[in-house]
Amino acid sequence: MSRSVISDQNIFEYAVSHSTPPDDVLQELIHETRESTGGAAGMQIGADQGAFMTILSGLLRPKFAVEVGTFTGYSSICIARGLAPEGKLLCCDVSKEWTDIARRYWSKADLSDRIDLILAPGVETLKNLPSEESIDLAFIDADKEGYVSYYEEIVPRLSQQGVLLADNTLWSGRVVPDSGFDDENTMALRAFNDHVVADSRVTASQLTIGDGLTVITKV
Numbered sequence: 001m002s003r004s005v006i007s008d009q010n011i012f013e014y015a016v017s018h019s020t021p022p023d024d025v026l027q028e029l030i031h032e033t034r035e036s037t038g039g040a041a042g043m044q045i046g047a048d049q050g051a052f053m054t055i056l057s058g059l060l061r062p063k064f065a066v067e068v069g070t071f072t073g074y075s076s077i078c079i080a081r082g083l084a085p086e087g088k089l090l091c092c093d094v095s096k097e098w099t100d101i102a103r104r105y106w107s108k109a110d111l112s113d114r115i116d117l118i119l120a121p122g123v124e125t126l127k128n129l130p131s132e133e134s135i136d137l138a139f140i141d142a143d144k145e146g147y148v149s150y151y152e153e154i155v156p157r158l159s160q161q162g163v164l165l166a167d168n169t170l171w172s173g174r175v176v177p178d179s180g181f182d183d184e185n186t187m188a189l190r191a192f193n194d195h196v197v198a199d200s201r202v203t204a205s206q207l208t209i210g211d212g213l214t215v216i217t218k219v
Helices: 009-017 024-043 047-060 074-080 096-108 122-127 144-157 184-197
Strands: 064-068 088-093 115-119 135-140 158-167 202-207 213-218
Touching: 009 047, 024 047, 024 074, 024 096, 047 074, 047 135, 047 158, 064 074, 064 122, 064 144, 074 088, 074 096, 074 135, 088 096, 088 122, 096 115, 122 144, 135 144, 144 158, 144 184, 184 202, 184 213
Parallel strands: 064 088, 064 135, 088 115, 135 158
Antiparallel strands: 158 213, 202 213
8 A cells, every 4th residue: 555755656766666665574663554444544654654754763772662643553663673672662552452452563573561551642641651761663554633732742752862753744745835625634734844843952864765754863
């Protein structure tokens, strides 16, 4: 399933075919997500983005990672596979139905002992974290209107070498001001993108992977 903002399908397919494909566990998860969640399956990150996140996590070797918006678990598996030997991933979500699927695939991937899940509003979970700079890798992929709030809770807790990833920041191109779209999600993502680029605490790069992936580090 293509979630890329690259308009040339041939280029997109070429890029995907020259990226490491999902293994058997992830392929099975892709299939079950499509079968079990219907139209919501589009919330699952693409295989190309998953490969990138696996590489990034493997380079960072995070001791503590946070994911806001877990869905059925694809991105959490990609992150958890790169954790440091004693590292942990905290997943924040509100859906037991979808994260029950994630739990099964964490087990299939032998990652259950590396991942903690809290079913509660993401901002609430983040506010309850210690205030020190302990997050080595964070991924935001939840309700779009909450992005700025999640960001503001994560950035002060981001370690000096930490990385924050924000998904869907190109929103199929709708975030471009003259796109003609002004729905709540589009407006929220525009506001988030403007908020990040104006924040002197960070350096950001917006990538065209998937539906737009912004990579953020502290200055």
